[in-house]
Amino acid sequence: QSALTQPRSVSGSPGQSVTISCTGTSSDVGDYNYVSWYQQHPGKAPRLMIFDVTKRPSGVPDRFSGSKSGNTASLTISGLQAEDEADYYCCSYAGSYTDVVFGGGTKLTVL
Amino acid sequence: QLQLQESGPGLVKPSETLSLTCTVSGGSISSNSYYWGWIRQPPGKGLEWIGSIYFSGRIYYKPSLKSRVTISVDTSKNQFSLRMTSVTAADTAVYYCTSGADSSSSYYWGQGALVTVSS
Numbered sequence: 001q002s003a004l005t006q007p008r009s010v011s012g013s014p015g016q017s018v019t020i021s022c023t024g025t026s027s028d029v030g031d032y033n034y035v036s037w038y039q040q041h042p043g044k045a046p047r048l049m050i051f052d053v054t055k056r057p058s059g060v061p062d063r064f065s066g067s068k069s070g071n072t073a074s075l076t077i078s079g080l081q082a083e084d085e086a087d088y089y090c091c092s093y094a095g096s097y098t099d100v101v102f103g104g105g106t107k108l109t110v111l
Numbered sequence: 112q113l114q115l116q117e118s119g120p121g122l123v124k125p126s127e128t129l130s131l132t133c134t135v136s137g138g139s140i141s142s143n144s145y146y147w148g149w150i151r152q153p154p155g156k157g158l159e160w161i162g163s164i165y166f167s168g169r170i171y172y173k174p175s176l177k178s179r180v181t182i183s184v185d186t187s188k189n190q191f192s193l194r195m196t197s198v199t200a201a202d203t204a205v206y207y208c209t210s211g212a213d214s215s216s217s218y219y220w221g222q223g224a225l226v227t228v229s230s
Contacts, residue, residue, distance in 0.1 A: 048217060098174060
């Protein structure tokens with residue numbers, strides 16, 4: 001069982017927007033602004049898409065955005081494209097003892 | 112631009128020790144700008160953070176793995192390593208070496224190394 005809870009799957013049509021939630025606790029997501037999101041295509045290494053809740057690394061399209069409210073972080077992908085179909089994982093800093101925890105992953109299907 | 116490359120045996124027997132090395136290019140492992148870490152992914156499952164080491168000497172391990180895991184740095188070879196003792200089939204996974212500004216934002220990933228635990 002993963003420390004952070006994500007929906008197993010979400011879907012959307014090209015051009016639409018989807019939001020993936022990531023629920024933690026007051027000891028991780030709720031206590032730190034160090035939430036990140038990774039995209040993983042089959043057989044590939046994950047790619048960092050969002051860090052520090054809302055920041056995008058260079059090269060990540062601005063269609064990807066992150067937010068947080070309380071113990072829940074969210075990744076929103078607007079203007080869905082076929083290449084966005086992938087697994088998405090959230091990650092949060094969880095203090096000096098545990099360091100980081102991951103969510104179980106969400107499979108995004110572009111219909 | 113950092114590049115990371117994992118190396119090590121792809122098959123380990125149960126109860127034995129798993130050892131992987133990550134070779135870093137494009138930057139110095141002695142840099143205080145990065146952390147160095149390991150994340151694994153069992154076949155068909157999600158990501159699991161194993162541990163991280165910082166230039167300052169701070170080391171963190173996933174609590175449930177702490178008794179079996181050691182991460183170390185070899186500055187002379189620009190490499191860092193993972194050692195996991197007493198492995199079982201549950202440790203079968205793709206092991207990624209990672210780096211970034213901190214372990215909650217891993218920008219750099221190796222291609223991954225599949226390690227199978229089987230007799």
